[in-house]
Amino acid sequence: MKLTGAQALIKSLEMESVEVVFGLPGGCILPAYDPLLDSPIRHILVRHEQGAGHMAEGYAHVTGRPGVAMVTSGPAATNMVTPLCDAYMDSVPMVAITGQVGRPFIGTDAFQECDTVGITRSVTKHNELVMDPHELPLIIRQAFHLATTGRPGPVLVDVPKDVLQAEIDWWWPSDADLAASLPGYRPTTKGHPRMIKEAARLIAAAERPVIYAGGGILKARAAEVLLELAETTGIPVVTTLMARGAFPDDHPLCLGMPGMHGNYTAITAMQQSDLLIALGTRFDDRVTGRVGAFAPTAKVVHVDIDPAELGKIRKPDVPIVGDCRQVIGEIVKALRVLAQPGSGVAPPDRTPWRSQLSGWQERFPLHYDPQVEGDALKPQLVMETLRDSAPDETILVSGVGQHQMWASQFWKFNHPYTWVNSGGLGTMGFSVPAAIGAKVGRPDRTVWAVDGDGCFQMTAQELATAASERIPVKVAILNNAYLGMVRQWQEMFYEERYSEVYLSPDLPDYVKWAEAMGCVGIRVEHPEEVQPAIDKANSIDDRPVVIDFRTDAREKVFPMVPAGASNDQVVVHPSQAPGGERFVQ
Amino acid sequence: MSNPRPTHQTLSVVVENRSGVLARVSSLFARRGYNIISLAVAPTDDPAFSRITIVIDIETTSVEQMTKQLFKLVNVIKITELDPSDSxxxxxxxxxxxxxxxxxxxxVELVGLFDGKIEDVGYSTLTVMLAGDPARLDDLEELLRPYGITELQRTGRVALPRLERQAPRLRNATGKAS
Known part of the structure; x- marks a missing residue:
């Protein structure tokens, strides 16, 4: 069968069971948009290429399937760099297809030419410029394979216009063709049996163990087996920013989020533990604080599918390269063997540890100054009301900053794949497009984007995409008229010298913005309006809704471990440090 | 040999022989802040693969991290760490x-002592060539310097592991093999 390169591209996407492509056409990718008309694949026309990338990420986060974005060459490809880097940092499976100038024009500074593979090399798991039209189906198959196996990540395929126009004999590479074409790619998924035994031995003997669960749990679809590990051993679990929902927040063993804005118990449990069971996580600086002072008495079992993460930051006592789901399953089995009578292992007494943990939980719960009549609206109150009014399994998406931390702190994540955010790269503007992608992937779920006013202005033109494509996402802007997190740092660490952080509460007018984009816009200025506005938003299901919550700019995110400080120096809410001391040991 | 902690190590990296692979390797080193001392690339006996011989500075970064990060490149097939004393x-x-x-x-006499060659002769200059152990090249370079070196070009090293020849017991006695 003869096909054009463009037809082969679209057919290859169909072969990969792609159901939706987020994109925007232009000169060099034009040929690919013609066969798209005849394809069952849904195309969502974005308003900016960055939006297409984040939508693909949002889709991938909630479905586990690779998100696909397709844009043209040059400026479109450079607009894709941020989402690619975001997906790379957070290990999100994604395939980006970019147009490129025709092969004879490559290297001539042609119109809308840029070195896309050169520019995106360090922000993709792999990328490829298709120079032989016959290879197109193979390269697409490789892209999906690479994006979804091993440590997932973004893959970019750059396709010159004349490759799309060339005629090829259609073929679809077999598994054997695929394997032969990637001789250097064999991810290890099965953990080393001796290491698994050693891990089980340490786990069985630990007196103050903590499971440190990261985003890899979700990527490996390992939430169930994590629950089994925790319940079999009775070991408490912290869930990092990328792992919120990987272990239910309402479970008695859940300690919540650790790290810079984690809760006191999660941070301190890790600090004082004698064994960290690190699963699908990478000892990020936002989690460890000053690395040299992080969990000084803990031995470390570290499981990750990426061998380069083992020992990158913290040298593990037991390194295990493998897929979290498989390895945790094997560890649970090994623990059962150890627990058999006559195995000679006496289980340690963990009662003191448990009481220490619950003591901290009692003394240092998440806290904010309660709403006072006549005072500005507390953003935390908005989060709590959103949470309590949300239908079960609502997907929460956030941008980056204070609102992101409040979202993670005050929401109750009881199901995996209900939290979408930009963790590693910290991309402001992530939430609106990512929420749209999430809603496309899970149309059956309510999707709430919590955003800051700073973030919102970066990508909110995608609300036009949502309205025209009938993707009814809901956006809660915690509008404090500031770049809130920067303001917080300037208040705490720059002697309240506020530099370039004020944005204005009503420029732009967010309600008018929403209405101009075909969404419902609601403004909330007083606490008593919060619940009715959220109820109204939850009842609307035929178009997007934006609520402009005018919140108190003075609110800060607590607890906080200042940048560069040790995790022993948690700054808790002032009301929890009765002596007025800033740091609580 | 007298230095117990070598400052460099050689990585012999077999990669797919395709366009852009060298750029992937070198941009990885740049991106992660690893220092390359020298680098040599050429196809292997199988034209589908190339061998990149990289001498890296191991005072600033761990070889293990470099190797692991390199191995994440899809086009990298095999990496051999070559200890200078075992290659x-x-x-x-x-x-x-x-x-x-x-x-x-x-x-002329000096170059002769090193088993080097005079490759080109001018009225007041000579172009000399020496192939061999990098330390010997250093020695010759140092000895030639007083005469005035006007041009100097070195290739960067290529390396292969030393062959197993001696009895393992004997090698252990030297403390090298492990």
């Missing part, structure tokens, strides 16, 4: 040296 390392040096009058015969 054959060779490099080629070309140098143009001022050599007129008396100096001329001294340079």
């Amino acid at each position: 054959v390392e060779r490099e080629l040096l070309l140098a143009t040296v001022s050599a007129s009058g008396e100096a001329r015969s001294q340079v």
Whole structure:
């Protein structure tokens, strides 16, 4: 069968069971948009290429399937760099297809030419410029394979216009063709049996163990087996920013989020533990604080599918390269063997540890100054009301900053794949497009984007995409008229010298913005309006809704471990440090 | 050999012989802040693969991290860490040296002592060549310097692991093998 390169591209996407492509056409990718008309694949026309990338990420986060974005060459490809880097940092499976100038024009500074593979090399798991039209189906198959196996990540395929126009004999590479074409790619998924035994031995003997669960749990679809590990051993679990929902927040063993804005118990449990069971996580600086002072008495079992993460930051006592789901399953089995009578292992007494943990939980719960009549609206109150009014399994998406931390702190994540955010790269503007992608992937779920006013202005033109494509996402802007997190740092660490952080509460007018984009816009200025506005938003299901919550700019995110400080120096809410001391040991 | 902690190590990296692979390797080093001392690339006996011989500075970064990060590149097939004491390392040096009058015969004699060659002869300069162990190249370079080196080009080293020849017991006795 003869096909054009463009037809082969679209057919290859169909072969990969792609159901939706987020994109925007232009000169060099034009040929690919013609066969798209005849394809069952849904195309969502974005308003900016960055939006297409984040939508693909949002889709991938909630479905586990690779998100696909397709844009043209040059400026479109450079607009894709941020989402690619975001997906790379957070290990999100994604395939980006970019147009490129025709092969004879490559290297001539042609119109809308840029070195896309050169520019995106360090922000993709792999990328490829298709120079032989016959290879197109193979390269697409490789892209999906690479994006979804091993440590997932973004893959970019750059396709010159004349490759799309060339005629090829259609073929679809077999598994054997695929394997032969990637001789250097064999991810290890099965953990080393001796290491698994050693891990089980340490786990069985630990007196103050903590499971440190990261985003890899979700990527490996390992939430169930994590629950089994925790319940079999009775070991408490912290869930990092990328792992919120990987272990239910309402479970008695859940300690919540650790790290810079984690809760006191999660941070301190890790600090004082004698064994960290690190699963699908990478000892990020936002989690460890000053690395040299992080969990000084803990031995470390570290499981990750990426061998380069083992020992990158913290040298593990037991390194295990493998897929979290498989390895945790094997560890649970090994623990059962150890627990058999006559195995000679006496289980340690963990009662003191448990009481220490619950003591901290009692003394240092998440806290904010309660709403006072006549005072500005507390953003935390908005989060709590959103949470309590949300239908079960609502997907929460956030941008980056204070609102992101409040979202993670005050929401109750009881199901995996209900939290979408930009963790590693910290991309402001992530939430609106990512929420749209999430809603496309899970149309059956309510999707709430919590955003800051700073973030919102970066990508909110995608609300036009949502309205025209009938993707009814809901956006809660915690509008404090500031770049809130920067303001917080300037208040705490720059002697309240506020530099370039004020944005204005009503420029732009967010309600008018929403209405101009075909969404419902609601403004909330007083606490008593919060619940009715959220109820109204939850009842609307035929178009997007934006609520402009005018919140108190003075609110800060607590607890906080200042940048560069040790995790022993948690700054808790002032009301929890009765002596007025800033740091609580 | 006298230095117990070597400052460099050689990585022999077999990669797919495709366009852009060298760029992937070098941009990885740049991106992660690893220092390359020298680098040599050429196809292997199988034209589908190339061998990149990289001498890396291991005082600033761990070899293990570099190797692991390199191995994440999809086009990297195999990485061998070559300990300088357990591998054959060779490099080629070309140098143009001022050599007129008396100096001329001294340079010729010096190069002869090193088993090097005179590759080109000018009125007042000589271009000399030496292939061999990089340390020997360093020695010759140092000895030629007083005469005035006007051009110098070194290839960067290529290396292969030393062959198993001696009885393992004997090698253990030298404390090298492990």
